[in-house]
Amino acid sequence: xxxxxxxxxxxxxxxxxxxxxxxxxxxxxxxxxxxxxxxxxxxxxxxxxxxxxxxxxxxxxxxxxxxxxxxxxxxxxxxxxxxxxxxxxxxxxxxxxxxxxxxxxxxxxxxxxxxxxxxxxxxxxxxxxxxxxxxxxxxxxxxxxxxxxxxxxxxxxxxxxxxxxxxxxxxxxxxxxxxxxxxxxxxxxxxxxxxxxxxxxxxxxxxxxxxxxxxxxxxxxxxxxxxxxxxxxxxxxxxxxxxxxxxxxxxxxxxxxxxxxxxxxxxxxxxxxxxxxxxxxxxxxxxxxxxxxxxxxxxxxxxxxxxxxxxxxxxxxxxxxxxxxxxxx
Amino acid sequence: xxxxxxxxxxxxxxxxxxxxxxxxxxxxxxxxxxxxxxxxxxxxxxxxxxxxxxxxxxxxxxxxxxxxxxxxxxxxxxxxxxxxxxxxxxxxxxxxxxxxxxxxxxxxxxxxxxxxxxxxxxxxxxxxxxxxxxxxxxxxxxxxxxxxxxxxxxxxxxxxxxxxxxxxxxxxxxxxxxxxxxxxxxxxxxxxxxxxxxxxxxxxxxxxxxxxxxxxxxxxxxxxxxxxxxxxxxxxxxxxxxxxxxxxxxxx
Amino acid sequence: xxxxxxxxxxxxxxxxxxxxxxxxxxxxxxxxxxxxxxxxxxxxxxxxxxxxxxxxxxxxxxxxxxxxxxxxxxxxxxxxxxxxxxxxxxxxxxx
Numbered sequence: 202x203x204x205x206x207x208x209x210x211x212x213x214x215x216x217x218x219x220x221x222x223x224x225x226x227x228x229x230x231x232x233x234x235x236x237x238x239x240x241x242x243x244x245x246x247x248x249x250x251x252x253x254x255x256x257x258x259x260x261x262x263x264x265x266x267x268x269x270x271x272x273x274x275x276x277x278x279x280x281x282x283x284x285x286x287x288x289x290x291x292x293x294x295x296x297x298x299x300x301x302x303x304x305x306x307x308x309x310x311x312x313x314x315x316x317x318x319x320x321x322x323x324x325x326x327x328x329x330x331x332x333x334x335x336x337x338x339x340x341x342x343x344x345x346x347x348x349x350x351x352x353x354x355x356x357x358x359x360x361x362x363x364x365x366x367x368x369x370x371x372x373x374x375x376x377x378x379x380x381x382x383x384x385x386x387x388x389x390x391x392x393x394x395x396x397x398x399x400x401x402x403x404x405x406x407x408x409x410x411x412x413x414x415x416x417x418x419x420x421x422x423x424x425x426x427x428x429x430x431x432x433x434x435x436x437x438x439x440x441x442x443x444x445x446x447x448x449x450x451x452x453x454x455x456x457x458x459x460x461x462x463x464x465x466x467x468x469x470x471x472x473x474x475x476x477x478x479x480x481x482x483x484x485x486x487x488x489x490x491x492x493x494x495x496x497x498x499x500x501x502x503x504x505x506x507x508x509x510x511x512x513x514x515x516x517x518x519x520x521x522x523x524x525x526x527x528x529x530x
Numbered sequence: 531x532x533x534x535x536x537x538x539x540x541x542x543x544x545x546x547x548x549x550x551x552x553x554x555x556x557x558x559x560x561x562x563x564x565x566x567x568x569x570x571x572x573x574x575x576x577x578x579x580x581x582x583x584x585x586x587x588x589x590x591x592x593x594x595x596x597x598x599x600x601x602x603x604x605x606x607x608x609x610x611x612x613x614x615x616x617x618x619x620x621x622x623x624x625x626x627x628x629x630x631x632x633x634x635x636x637x638x639x640x641x642x643x644x645x646x647x648x649x650x651x652x653x654x655x656x657x658x659x660x661x662x663x664x665x666x667x668x669x670x671x672x673x674x675x676x677x678x679x680x681x682x683x684x685x686x687x688x689x690x691x692x693x694x695x696x697x698x699x700x701x702x703x704x705x706x707x708x709x710x711x712x713x714x715x716x717x718x719x720x721x722x723x724x725x726x727x728x729x730x731x732x733x734x735x736x737x738x739x740x741x742x743x744x745x746x747x748x749x750x751x752x753x754x755x756x757x758x759x760x761x762x763x764x765x766x767x768x769x770x771x772x773x774x775x776x777x778x779x780x781x782x
Numbered sequence: 783x784x785x786x787x788x789x790x791x792x793x794x795x796x797x798x799x800x801x802x803x804x805x806x807x808x809x810x811x812x813x814x815x816x817x818x819x820x821x822x823x824x825x826x827x828x829x830x831x832x833x834x835x836x837x838x839x840x841x842x843x844x845x846x847x848x849x850x851x852x853x854x855x856x857x858x859x860x861x862x863x864x865x866x867x868x869x870x871x872x873x874x875x876x877x
Contacts, residue, residue, distance in 0.1 A: 241844070241846070264565065267559060267560055267568070268560045271556075271559035271560045274556040274559060274575075275553050275556050275557065275769050275770060276769055276770065276772055276773060277773075278604075278773035278774055278780075278782040279600045279604075279774075279782050280549075280579060280582060280583045280586070280599050280600055280603055281583075282782055283552070283556075283579050284576060284579045284580060284583070287556065287572050287575050287576040287579065288576060290559055290572055291569055291572045291573060291576065291827065292827075294565055294566075294568055294569040294572070295569060295824050295827070297565060298565060298566070298569075298809065298824055299807055299824075302807045302808040302809065303807070305790065305808065306808075311810060312787060336773055336782070364807075367807075368807070375828075386782075389781055389782055390782075392781075393780055393781055394777065394780050396777060396780075397777065397780055502560055502561070503560075505561075506560065506561045506562060506563070509561075509563070509623065509624075510562065510563025510564060510567075510624065511563075512682065512684050512685055512688065513563035513564070513567075513624045513625075513678070513685065514563055514564060514788070514812075515681070515682055515684075515685070516677055516678050516681025516682050516684070516685030517677050517681065517788070517812035517813070517816065518787070518788065518812050519681045519682045519685075520676070520677040520680055520681045520812070520813070521812045521813040523680065524813060564788075566809070566810070566811075566816075566820045566823065566824070569823050569824065570819070570820075570823055573823055573827075669819075670819055673815050673816070673819075677812070677813075677816075
């Protein structure tokens with residue numbers, strides 16, 4: 202999801218001297234017994250690295266995700282919608298903070314993780330590089346993007362790493378309203394004026410394929426998938442999640458009276474699943490590389506917030522030091 | 531002006547203050563100096579939106595013309611908006627945002643306290659609710675004022691500049707026009723001259739803790755309450771009201 | 783503390799009176815008041831708290847997982863500490 206296995210081209214690092222076959226086997230036995238791994242437990246260096254990458258990408262995605270939605274807070278069409286959107290964006294900041302906190306238990310600092318995001322080194326979910334150009338986009342993001350996130354996050358509640366699993370439980374509890382408010386927006390639009398219906402259809406046309414791309418490329422192309430599954434960091438395959446998402450979402454679109462932007466979409470009575478068209482993976486890789494509509498803007502926004510806020514953070518640290526000196530005196 | 535009309539205008543003005551503040555605070559999403567501060571600002575904005583809804587709904591009920599909170603918020607133009615000028619000023623840097631919060635909230639919490647015993651029962655209830663939120667806002671913003679005032683040379687300079695710049699908008703908070711006078715006389719509303727003294731004492735104490743200088747009272751800008759706004763309000767309303775104006779009568 | 787490095791605090795919250803404080807996670811803050819504010823904003827938005835403790839992470843003293851065996855296993859076979867170990871006839875009351 203926000204953890205699309207994005208750095209798939211990473212080279213395998215030399216085995217950590219501490220990764221002895223005995224330790225690896227004992228660790229795997231714990232995983233197989235559904236034990237939770239906690240921060241100071243021994244873990245293979247690959248497990249630690251994969252988790253740091255996956256969790257930090259997830260946290261970055263929550264934070265960057267505040268931008269496309271934050272874009273419409275001041276223009277929300279009613280006071281109730283404004284309040285809901287503010288609450289949602291607050292939740293997203295919170296989710297980012299929970300997950301950064303959980304990632305730090307693996308021995309990295311949040312400052313370093315954030316520095317990697319701002320420099321463009323770290324990845325975040327491709328979906329947030331698309332622009333929100335109408336109010337219907339806000340509804341669509343809640344319905345599709347949060348819908349996809351929930352689908353990924355529920356199995357992660359059973360992830361083997363304790364802090365991540367616990368963060369996911371908290372996130373899932375809060376996330377359910379996110380999807381419902383999005384769908385509710387779409388319901389109003391689709392029951393509304395011709396222009397509102399057009400707004401809703403336009404948003405679906407633009408967000409459908411990027412939402413499918415959120416689940417990441419097929420696991421067949423990923424070397425790391427099998428290991429992540431064995432370590433219970435990944436519980437369900439990308440393709441399976443994507444299929445589930447399509448099966449669940451198409452009827453929801455039909456209920457709204459919207460047309461899916463996929464000529465090849467058809468329900469297969471034999472399998473009980475929807476067959477859908479080819480995803481344009483070139484678009485996905487381009488967007489990941491930095492060539493999406495909003496990549497530059499997203500990073501520029503976060504970088505300038507960070508730069509413009511430096512004097513504030515320094516002031517807080519300076520004040521705390523002065524206080525400590527006064528208390529000691 | 532009848533006492534009922536004064537009450538309607540007063541409640542609407544309080545809603546106007548709340549929604550304009552909410553708009554300015556919302557602009558910090560994605561732009562805060564630290565994630566936690568973005569959350570805090572969004573939290574405050576949410577509090578203010580809630581208050582705006584309560585004040586506008588109340589004003590609509592009193593007016594009896596079937597106007598909803600959204601009608602009042604999205605379909606009035608700037609000359610009918612009665613928010614104070616202090617709140618429509620652009621955010622500036624974080625120091626200015628904190629300075630504005632402190633200067634306004636210190637007044638606002640005193641105003642709210644002054645309303646909790648009003649015979650306008652609903653208004654009193656809304657005030658009682660809002661005070662709890664205001665108390666937390668002051669705590670948070672007040673601590674930031676101290677950190678910035680007593681932090682680094684740069685932060686001290688910036689936040690002093692912010693206080694100096696915004697000072698000219700503080701006079702309006704205590705200017706009692708006919709609406710305020712009727713509120714005090716007929717609805718047990720606050721006495722703005724008393725509020726001004728209390729406000730000065732609290733601001734003095736806070737500025738002193740923050741090692742900041744209190745500006746001398748110079749010329750005070752005003753007129754917001756009467757609908758004579760700065761150039762900023764027009765942009766705030768244009769942005770806020772755009773969807774409702776473009777698609778009149780639609781449901782969202 | 784470096785110029786912009788805010789220390790890590792662990793957050794414990796009592797959800798309702800009568801319950802114990804539980805560990806909820808961690809936050810960064812420059813000072814104690816900020817730590818309480820951040821903990822409150824992050825963890826109690828949905829009426830989930832009546833009391834917050836924040837503790838500098840460096841102040842927490844934790845048992846070493848490497849010692850788990852010696853710290854915790856001996857208790858595992860001293861089952862006579864559990865009431866179910868003892869067989870008392872059913873017709874003896876109040877025991």
